[in-house]
Amino acid sequence: MAVARGLGRVGRERARAGDVTPQQAETLQxxxxxxxxxxxxxxxxLGIDPSTASRNLAGLERAGYISRKKGADDGRQTDVxxxxxxxxxxxxxxxxxxxxxxxxxxxxxRAERAKxxxxxxxxxxxxxx
Numbered sequence: 001m002a003v004a005r006g007l008g009r010v011g012r013e014r015a016r017a018g019d020v021t022p023q024q025a026e027t028l029q030x031x032x033x034x035x036x037x038x039x040x041x042x043x044x045x046l047g048i049d050p051s052t053a054s055r056n057l058a059g060l061e062r063a064g065y066i067s068r069k070k071g072a073d074d075g076r077q078t079d080v081x082x083x084x085x086x087x088x089x090x091x092x093x094x095x096x097x098x099x100x101x102x103x104x105x106x107x108x109x110r111a112e113r114a115k116x117x118x119x120x121x122x123x124x125x126x127x128x129x
Contacts, residue, residue, distance in 0.1 A: 010100045023048075024060055025093045028082065031066065032090035036079040039068075065089055 012022050020028065023046065030045055031037055037045075043053035057080060060066045065086030068078045082090060108116055 010097070010104070013096065013100060020060075020063075020065075020089060020093070023056055024065075025089075027053075027056060027060065028065060028086055028090040029094060029097075031080060031082050032087060032094070036081045038077045038079060040077075042080060060086070 008022075026046060027042060030042060039053050039057060040050050042057070043050040046053060048056075057066060057068065061068060063085075064083055066080050067083055068080050070078060105113060105116075
C-alpha cells in the first residue's frame, strides 16, 4: 500500500506540471505513446467505464488538448488524437514524471538499483496482463 500511495503522489505531482487531473495526464500520455485511440480502447487501458472515459475526453476536448474524429475503419468508432497543445502538455507531464522517478531511483543505493529495476520490470509485465 505504501508503494501505491507513493506512486499516486508522484502521479498527482506529474499532473500538476500540465495543469490537468491525474487521470487526464494519464490519458494524454497514453495517446502520446500509442497514437490515435478509440474511446473504448482508452477506457480499457485506463481501467474505467467508457462513459467515464467519454466525460474525461469531453473535458480534454473543451480545453483544446484532444480532437475526436470518426474512425477511418469504423464510422461508429471515434478516434482520439492529441492537438499540438495536448502534445505539449503530455510532453510536460512526461518530463516531470521522468524527473520524479529519476529522483526516486537516485535515493536507492547504487548496489541495489539493478535489483529494483528488475523487480519493477516484472511488476510491469504482471500489471499489463
